[in-house]
Amino acid sequence: xxxxxxxxxxxxxxxxxxxYLLEAKYEFLRLLRAPMFSLxxxxxxxxxxxxxxxxMNRGNPAAATxxxxxxxxxxxxxxxxxGFGVTVAMDRERGLLTLKRALPMPPGAYLxxxxxxxxxxxxxxxxxxxxxxxxxGGVSLRPAQWALLLLVHVAGAVPFGALGLYIGxxxxxxxxxxxxxxxxxxxxxxxxxxxxxxMLPGVFATLAPAWPPYHVGQLALKVVGMDAGQPVALHLGVxxxxxxxxxxxxxxxxxRNG
Numbered sequence: 617x618x619x620x621x622x623x624x625x626x627x628x629x630x631x632x633x634x635x636y637l638l639e640a641k642y643e644f645l646r647l648l649r650a651p652m653f654s655l656x657x658x659x660x661x662x663x664x665x666x667x668x669x670x671x672m673n674r675g676n677p678a679a680a681t682x683x684x685x686x687x688x689x690x691x692x693x694x695x696x697x698x699g700f701g702v703t704v705a706m707d708r709e710r711g712l713l714t715l716k717r718a719l720p721m722p723p724g725a726y727l728x729x730x731x732x733x734x735x736x737x738x739x740x741x742x743x744x745x746x747x748x749x750x751x752x753g754g755v756s757l758r759p760a761q762w763a764l765l766l767l768v769h770v771a772g773a774v775p776f777g778a779l780g781l782y783i784g785x786x787x788x789x790x791x792x793x794x795x796x797x798x799x800x801x802x803x804x805x806x807x808x809x810x811x812x813x814x815m816l817p818g819v820f821a822t823l824a825p826a827w828p829p830y831h832v833g834q835l836a837l838k839v840v841g842m843d844a845g846q847p848v849a850l851h852l853g854v855x856x857x858x859x860x861x862x863x864x865x866x867x868x869x870x871x872r873n874g
Contacts, residue, residue, distance in 0.1 A: 632722045639721070639729035644736050647699060657698065657737055661691030662744050668810070670752045678842075680753030684745055685836040686809040688769040691741035693804065693829055696734040696776035697783070697796045703730070704784025705792035713870075727781070734773040742769035757840065765839045772832040775855045778862035779828065785869040803829050828858045 647653045669683035707713040716726050746762065749755035757765070780796065787795045804810055806820060807829035813821040824830040831851040837843035 635722050636725050636728055639725045640732035640736075643729040643733040647703070647733060647737070653698060653702075654737075657691070657695045658740060658744065661687050661694070661741055662748060664690070664810070665745055665748055666752065670748070673753075675754075677754040677756065680749060681755045681757070681840050682812060682837065682842050684749040684753060684755055685765060685840050685842065686833050688742045688745050688765065689772055689829060689833045689836055690804050690809045691745060692734075692738035692769050692772045693776045693809075693832075694800060695737035695741060696773040697780040697800050698793070699734045699737065700730055700777050700780030701783035701787070701796040702789070702792045704781055705787045706789035708784070709789040730781075731773065731777050734777050735770050738770045738773045739766070742766050761839055765836060768832070768836045768839060772836075775828050775832070775859045775862075778859045778866070781866040782862045782869075785866045803827050806830075807833055809833055825854075828855060831855050 665683060665687040669680045669687065673679035673683070704713070707716075713726070743766070746766065779799070783795055783799065784792060807824055807827045808816070808820070809829055813824055825846075831854045834843045834846060835848065835851050838848065
């Protein structure tokens with residue numbers, strides 16, 4: 617009898633876990649099969665890194681290492697912003713979000729599925745950049761550095777996913793890609809993801825700590841010993857506030873407006 621009771625207790629947990637995993641799986645497959653999302657998300661960071669980190673800095677492993685760290689953030693940022701911002705806006709517009717609310721899904725499965733999707737795309741982008749950095753850029757890191765840098769890149773999907781979610785609650789499906797680009801590209805430049813801040817006008821470095829991508833970039837650069845020397849706690853604290861703040865704003869809008 618005890619064995620039967622234990623089995624009955626575990627079944628709801630197993631069904632809930634299966635629901636989360638299936639939502640994440642199909643959200644990932646949905647966007648992987650959408651060339652307008654998957655190809656730019658996977659290929660643009662690699663193309664930019666090959667141009668700026670390898671071709672224009674051939675024979676300069678330090679530059680290739682620096683840009684490997686920052687372009688990894690750039691790639692994950694794009695996956696999260698577009699994966700949340702555009703798809704949430706389209707789901708709202710098409711009524712899919714309302715349909716999902718009516719289904720017997722576990723609480724949070726929709727958002728966790730999207731976060732898992734962004735993390736998986738981030739992992740693919742970061743892995744591709746790591747291969748290019750090692751094979752073409754002459755980047756040489758210790759195994760622990762490769763692993764930690766990969767972790768920083770993938771975890772960086774969280775604050776950008778929160779920002780993308782908020783954009784998705786504000787924009788229509790047609791306007792969301794333009795809005796995301798207006799956020800994505802300027803913030804990447806202003807945060808020093810494309811070029812070191814030392815190569816840009818001084819005002820860029822002064823304002824950089826105001827932008828979330830700067831803090832993820834500094835965490836990545838700290839792994840390779842090229843950061844500005846600020847405390848890890850500062851970067852983590854800013855990113856935690858950004859993530860919680862935008863998730864809260866997005867939740868409020870979804871509850872109020874759907």
